[in-house]
Amino acid sequence: MEHEIRAEYEEGVLPHEDTPVKLWHMTRVGTTTAMCGRELAPAAATQSADAWGKASAKPFCRQCGVMYLGEHPPS
Template sequence: MEHEIRAEYEEGLLPHEDTPVKLWHMTRIGSTTAMCGRDLAPAAATQTAEAWGTPKAEPFCFLCGAQYLREQPGH
């Protein structure tokens, strides 16, 4: 299954290139629902799943991280 990382922002803030990210979440490509169940803005910033575990994707939702690991072969 293909994944991407999607940003969550503070309540009331609209996604924009200079809006600070509250938390990064893992989603399935094309979905705005994080693996932890949180609904994210369709216009939220995204990164490839390869950014997971790197400083670019911090802070990261620990629930999404756990779910993502469970879907990876060998885990």
């Protein structure tokens, strides 16, 4: 299953390229529901799942991280 990282913004803030990200979440490609269950904006910024653990994907949702590791344990 393919994954991507999707941004969450402060409530009431519309996604825009310079909008600060509140938290990054892991989603399955093509969906806006994070692995933790949070619904994210369809227009939210995304990153490749390869960015997980890197500075560009921080702060990251801990619950999404745990669930992602459950599907993709480190080698």
